[in-house]
Amino acid sequence: MPADLFKRTLGVVLLACGAVLPALAAAPNSDEAARLAAQVSDDPELEARVMALSHKLRCLVCQNESVAESRAPLALDMRNQVREQLAAGKSEREVVDFLVARFGDFVAFTPPFRASTVLLWVGPGVLLVVAVGGLLWRLRRRAAEASPAPLDQAAHERACALLEGRPVHHSSEDSRS
Known part of the structure; x- marks a missing residue:
């Protein structure tokens, strides 16, 4: 039992030293402050x-x-x-x-601003234009892909009948689905 207590105490002390020593190392000492x-x-x-x-x-x-x-x-x-x-x-x-x-x-x-640093000055603007252009291209492509296909004549007549409250005649294709 005392060995377990010793190990725990030693672990706590080492953990505390590990937490405190870096803070002490980063703190300015009085010699450095006086020199500054x-x-x-x-x-x-x-x-x-x-x-x-x-x-x-x-x-x-x-x-x-x-x-x-x-x-x-x-x-x-x-x-x-x-x-x-x-x-x-x-x-x-x-x-x-x-x-x-x-x-x-x-x-x-x-x-x-000179030839060797022109990319530093122009690069962010070019990247922004390319990114916005790519985003717009992708959004337009997605909108074109998402637009529904136009209705054929039979589907149009069926939709009109449903909207008017008339009975709808089911074709053999509709009964399978």
Whole structure:
């Protein structure tokens, strides 16, 4: 009996550690927070420009987050690079051009329009037109398939008789079905 209790307790402790340790690993430590805080400029206008430009740049580690939102060390380095270059008097276009030259077009959330990226710009519209065209074609085809066949003369006379309340004469084909 004590062995079962020990196994259960050990299982609960391991489960608790498995749940708590990842949360502790993801939490920022005080050294990292101090380093982040120390690298922020005293100029609020510069910081606003840094953050605005950082929202237009993709984190190369996270890939679905902007440099402003990412907590990856590379994103921090990129924000610092943006801050340094803007503080040195470079324009936003020059900073973006520098980062694109260093990391490629992928670093920009909005890639430039050129021959190599034309599919990124035109592709979604073409896919939408093709999808809507395919949907309309399918709906028209389905409507054509679903339209009833025209009545022959005997069926028309029988329907008129039923609507008028007259007795209907059953043919040999009707009695079989």
